[in-house]
Amino acid sequence: MFKAIVSAETLRTALDSVSVLVDECKIHLNEDGFAIRAVDPANVGMVDLTLDASAFESYEADGGVIGVNLSRLENIAGMASSGQLVQLELDEETRKLHIQIEGLEYTLALIDPDSIRQEPDIPNLDLPAQIVIEGRDIDRAVKAADMVSDHIALGVEEADELFYVSAEGDTDDVRLELPREDLIDLSAGQARSLFSLDYLKDMNKAIPKDGEVTIDLGEEFPVKLHFELAEGQGSVTYMLAPRIQSD
Amino acid sequence: MFKAIVSAETLRTALDSVSVLVDECKIHLNEDGFAIRAVDPANVGMVDLTLDASAFESYEADGGVIGVNLSRLENIAGMASSGQLVQLELDEETRKLHIQIEGLEYTLALIDPDSIRQEPDIPNLDLPAQIVIEGRDIDRAVKAADMVSDHIALGVEEADELFYVSAEGDTDDVRLELPREDLIDLSAGQARSLFSLDYLKDMNKAIPKDGEVTIDLGEEFPVKLHFELAEGQGSVTYMLAPRIQSD
């Protein structure tokens, strides 16, 4: 059983954070909200999304799992204007999701959850450095790195208490340094890892520019990026595997 | 003889309603205004446009016919900003149209009207249902149908007094229901016909979102869509042939 009403904006924001990594996913319709975990086909980027029941206008579910094509669900949600409400109702028999937006009814065929790539276990890493940063600064770093390279290094200089982002191209280099006073918070620790810029560009699309993002970083370790959605009633954690530094 | 001055906006709106169906057309320069009738090359969609002399700042004509390339005439009208006036004058001898927009003079070569596809006779149908609807609701229906199919059904449920639009795709379906209270007016009658979405998408481009549209609908019959232009001093009627329902 699943029946819920949610603002189009909240639904879109939640789905976007997953669709930057995968095309299809399982949605867990838990009693206390809905949850998605997914990993991209190359096993490099993972996402863990939860949207609490309180983020919905109304929410009833009893723990089922459905499989959805994300771009189709996003297109439907895109039919609503920001203020409009989207009503979702699962038809258990036909395995279809009925979606209503002010007189418009869309019947979405679901996907067999068993045919969807298995959900990842997101490891509990103990990473030495934590940076709390504005979303717009991540955007700036990613765009600057993109001008010179397809890799990006994130690091912390413990002694100087600063977070840096750097990228080295064939001819040009880019470096962005943010000292403690330009960050929301910093727990300095020795940390530096290299990442594929493509993935970070995709994740950056879903990061709210005016929100805060918590980055957990280590020495040649995966990075975790965490931020909230729907005024704190939803949360997204991305994990991105590092690239091996080649010199 | 033809000499007229018209606001760029009025001219553009009038031409756009025809150019969504055909590239070239005949313009009848009648004494009381100008008129265009045209049918698309596949004989599926027709348009009947009139623009009264009162929609012009000044208008003098004596009943001639000219042939024009619509996209070129639209590009010229597009050079003017919304508030500007466009002055049109026919040179009978050279068969060219002189178009002036504040110091800019464009000389447009006309097309021999005999080389243009013959104008259609728009049949006088007696259709059982009439729906008066806001342009933006047609837009919404067309966009929703476009997500799942390339056909769209328009219909009226006589007993429930509602107008509906539905589209069935390979996996997903869409249905928009508008009861009498969400319409401007409804004369309910048994009616349902299936149409090619491509044509309706083209016609929708020319339908003013904030204007009202009168739809005449029957049972597997052509649909008529009628709306006004230029604050009521112009009018457009589209007619679209139905597709045969294949099951």
Add this chain to the structure above:
Amino acid sequence: MFKAIVSAETLRTALDSVSVLVDECKIHLNEDGFAIRAVDPANVGMVDLTLDASAFESYEADGGVIGVNLSRLENIAGMASSGQLVQLELDEETRKLHIQIEGLEYTLALIDPDSIRQEPDIPNLDLPAQIVIEGRDIDRAVKAADMVSDHIALGVEEADELFYVSAEGDTDDVRLELPREDLIDLSAGQARSLFSLDYLKDMNKAIPKDGEVTIDLGEEFPVKLHFELAEGQGSVTYMLAPRIQSD
């Protein structure tokens, strides 16, 4: 030695005026400001740009010359928002330009100036007519001509004291006439020359729409277009060779 701070907007405007013609150029880092002269590969269009030291927040230079890839330098300047400052510093040893924008440091590899196309001598022509015109009128003329042809004639009718722009296509013609009262100033003299529209379209991109442009025009002679940048603290002169009229 070169070290300067300049608003992102001023830097971008100056670079744009050169990059419409060439991809790479030499920048002369003179004591009193920086200067660029360049000619396009076909020797048809030339640009002469100066940006006075007073256009910068701070400026120190001793007469060196650097070679730069313009699109890369423009992309970097594009990372700054309009109000932000860009700090430029030449590292003489590594031949790299360090560019800083609020915590972001970009290291740009320079190009050997000797590998860049030689700078043109811009001839001192004594042209019989001078037109001072608003940038937006050039924009209008170029867009109108582009609808019918890939050539554009600029001319002055001495007796009528008017400046005209005309273009003749295979079927349609365009003519824009601006009498003295619609110009900022006019020194009438016999003048008419034909130009390639592609070049004038490129130059038009860099011409400020709300600024004034001085046009020096002759009889089958090159045209000079002159305008100011950075509130008068910079200046651009374009010179464009005429096309031979073929009839």
